[in-house]
Structures are given as structure tokens and as C-alpha cells.
Amino acid sequence: MSATVDTLPATGTQPAIAIRPRQPNSLHLTEIPRGEPGPGQVLLRIRQVGVCGTDRELIRARFGAPPPGEEALVLGHEMLGEVAAVGPGVSGFAPGQLVTATVRRPDDCPACQAGQPDMCQWHRYTERGIGGLHGYMTETVVEEARWLVPVPKELEPIGILTEPLSVVEKALRQANLIQRRIAAWNLKTAIVFGTGPIGLLGALMLRARGIEIVVIGRRAKPLLAAEIVAAAGARYVQAAERDLPEIVAEMPPIDLILEASGRGTPLFPAIEILGNNGVLVLLAGGHDDEVTISPGVIAGSLLRGNKVVVGSVNSAKEDFELAVADLGRFEELWPGLASRLITRRLPGLGEYQQILEHPAGDVKTIIEVG
Numbered sequence: 001m002s003a004t005v006d007t008l009p010a011t012g013t014q015p016a017i018a019i020r021p022r023q024p025n026s027l028h029l030t031e032i033p034r035g036e037p038g039p040g041q042v043l044l045r046i047r048q049v050g051v052c053g054t055d056r057e058l059i060r061a062r063f064g065a066p067p068p069g070e071e072a073l074v075l076g077h078e079m080l081g082e083v084a085a086v087g088p089g090v091s092g093f094a095p096g097q098l099v100t101a102t103v104r105r106p107d108d109c110p111a112c113q114a115g116q117p118d119m120c121q122w123h124r125y126t127e128r129g130i131g132g133l134h135g136y137m138t139e140t141v142v143e144e145a146r147w148l149v150p151v152p153k154e155l156e157p158i159g160i161l162t163e164p165l166s167v168v169e170k171a172l173r174q175a176n177l178i179q180r181r182i183a184a185w186n187l188k189t190a191i192v193f194g195t196g197p198i199g200l201l202g203a204l205m206l207r208a209r210g211i212e213i214v215v216i217g218r219r220a221k222p223l224l225a226a227e228i229v230a231a232a233g234a235r236y237v238q239a240a241e242r243d244l245p246e247i248v249a250e251m252p253p254i255d256l257i258l259e260a261s262g263r264g265t266p267l268f269p270a271i272e273i274l275g276n277n278g279v280l281v282l283l284a285g286g287h288d289d290e291v292t293i294s295p296g297v298i299a300g301s302l303l304r305g306n307k308v309v310v311g312s313v314n315s316a317k318e319d320f321e322l323a324v325a326d327l328g329r330f331e332e333l334w335p336g337l338a339s340r341l342i343t344r345r346l347p348g349l350g351e352y353q354q355i356l357e358h359p360a361g362d363v364k365t366i367i368e369v370g
């Protein structure tokens with residue numbers, strides 16, 4: 001028996017936003033079965049779903065896979081939901097509670113089996129709304145309770161940002177783990193490349209820890225991203241790669257760089273401007289633009305400076321928990337600021353075609369499902 005607060009139909013179908021992975025122009029509204037929570041499972045009523053660059057790449061047929069035996073993949077991996085019913089054996093979750101969920105589900109590799117699917121070695125994992133598992137762009141979802149992360153009611157306006165924030169939480173956690181090699185690691189100064197949700201949430205995360213940061217982007221002010229950064233006590237600089245040495249000349253040594261722009265051109269200069277013993281974390285794909293660089297310059301900079309370049313993808317449940325805690329901190333420090341990242345709200349699943357649009361100044365688009 002499951003405990004239900006209100007009446008959600010347990011049978012029948014529901015609308016869902018889907019693609020046929022790797023087929024261009026396949027974005028469509030489909031119908032998928034509703035489910036009921038089994039042992040260890042929770043039925044979620046989806047409240048909001050975020051749209052991100054990954055969704056747009058999926059729609060552009062760059063990658064993605066449907067669940068086994070199916071042709072379509074329901075999109076959506078950034079979710080804020082409400083517990084509608086809990087299955088047998090579930091504790092710690094009750095109807096009415098707000099939750100989000102991690103994205104990746106483990107395979108049989110040693111890392112996944114040790115509880116770290118975000119560090120999967122074999123890459124046979126599945127991911128909600130990306131590969132092998134339907135996502136959250138529908139009305140209700142049955143999810144394993146073990147992948148759920150509670151979101152306090154007071155964070156309802158910004159809880160949808162938990163997943164993208166968890167990605168930068170992992171980046172910082174990785175940097176701190178790596179820097180255990182340095183007896184005197186003291187993160188004081190950082191640079192963030194990129195003014196999308198990842199870059200901006202990274203900036204807020206670092207500012208919430210009192211770290212001096214400069215956010216570097218391509219676009220000129222006035223810019224919402226620049227306003228958000230300034231409100232958090234950071235500096236936004238519109239810069240070309242050639243300007244970077246000049247910018248860092250005025251700053252203390254750079255302990256950490258988050259690369260969230262996805263552009264190739266700042267990548268190698270970033271290695272050079274990174275301070276000794278510093279860490280550069282790559283958070284965005286892309287980097288399609290071509291650059292000419294001397295391997296000797298890069299290798300020499302890394303070697304002489306004991307520098308680390310590390311990739312960081314996906315995030316662990318602990319990063320989601322860190323993200324929820326940080327969203328609370330953001331509200332204390334800068335009430336209402338994080339909600340300014342949500343620049344577009346689509347009123348319902350029926351507006352699915354607007355997902356593809358990316359108007360100027362758009363930071364985060366969300367779908368208000370219910």
C-alpha cells in the first residue's frame with residue numbers, strides 16, 4: 001500500500017516532452033504511462049523542470065539514447081518535484097515534501113559499485129533524460145527513494161537550481177580533494193569563465209565562501225550576468241583572451257579557475273594565468289574553436305607551477321546536498337538574487353517548442369509543469 005495525499009491517476013497516460021535520440025528535428029510531445037511506486041520507490045508530481053545546454057544538444061541529435069526497447073527519450077534532468085506517494089519500505093520521505101533527484105544511475109564498474117556513479121569508469125551508466133532512462137519533462141515520475149534529495153519549502157523559488165549548482169559543488173569538492181597534496185592550500189582567489197547558469201552559480205558558490213573572484217565573459221555590459229555577479233560582490237570583466245595577463249596582473253595569484261564557457265580559446269591562456277599549485281577545473285564541453293599553441297609552453301607552465309587541470313562532470317548525491325545548503329546560504333546573503341538566474345518560465349509542457357529558443361540574455365529557462 002502506498003500513502004497518497006491527493007488523487008493522482010495511477011493508470012493511464014500523461015504528456016511528456018521527448019526526442020528520438022540522434023534524429024534531428026525529433027522534438028515532440030508524446031504520451032507515456034503513469035506509474036505507481038513499488039518497494040523503495042516514490043511517486044513524484046513534477047513541479048518544475050530546467051532546460052540546459054545538454055537538452056539543446058540532445059535536441060540537436062548530438063548524443064543521447066532511449067531506454068532499452070524504446071524509440072523515444074523523455075527529456076529533462078533538472079527537476080523540482082513534490083512527493084505524491086511513497087511505496088513500501090520508504091522512510092524519510094512524506095507526501096507534500098519537495099525533492100530533487102540525482103541524474104546518473106550506476107553500472108557495475110568499481111566506482112559505481114563503490115557508490116560514486118559520477119566517477120563511473122566504464123561509462124555504461126544511464127542518466128535521467130540523457131541516456132537510457134526517461135527524464136522528468138512529464139507530470140509524474142516514479143523514482144527510487146535513494147536518489148532523492150530533500151529541498152526545504154522555503155527554497156521552492158530556486159530549488160530547480162540544485163542540479164546545476166551541484167555540478168559546481170562537485171568541481172569545488174574535486175579541487176579541495178586534489179589540493180590535499182598542498183599542506184598550505186588556502187583558496188582565496190578564483191576566476192570563472194562563462195556566464196551561463198554553471199558559471200554564475202559557480203561565482204555565487206565561491207563568493208558565499210568569501211573567495212575573491214572575477215567572472216570573465218565575452219559580452220558587454222549592461223548584462224544580467226554582470227549585475228548578478230556584482231550583487232554578490234564579484235567583478236565581471238568582458239575580455240578577450242589577449243587581455244587575460246593584464247587582468248591577472250592586478251590580482252593575487254589565482255588559486256582556482258572554473259572553465260564553464262565551453263570555448264577553446266581561453267583554455268590554454270587559463271593554464272598560463274593559473275597561479276602556482278593552482279587547479280583548473282573544466283566544466284563545459286564544446287571547445288570546438290581551433291587554437292595554435294606550443295605544447296612546450298603549456299607543459300612547462302603545468303610542470304614548473306605544479307598545476308592541475310581536471311575535468312569534472314555530473315555530480316554526486318553529496319554535491320546535491322551541498323547545493324541545497326548553498327541555496328539557503330545564497331538567500332541569507334543575497335535575498336532573491338539566485339532567482340534572477342531563472343529568466344524564462346514556460347507555462348506547461350505544451351510549450352515544448354520554446355525549449356529550442358535561446359533569446360539574448362536568457363540564463364535559465366524552466367518549465368512550470370504543475
Ligand SMILES: [Zn+2]
Pocket residue numbers: 106107108109110111112113117119120121122123124125
Ligand atoms: Zn560505472
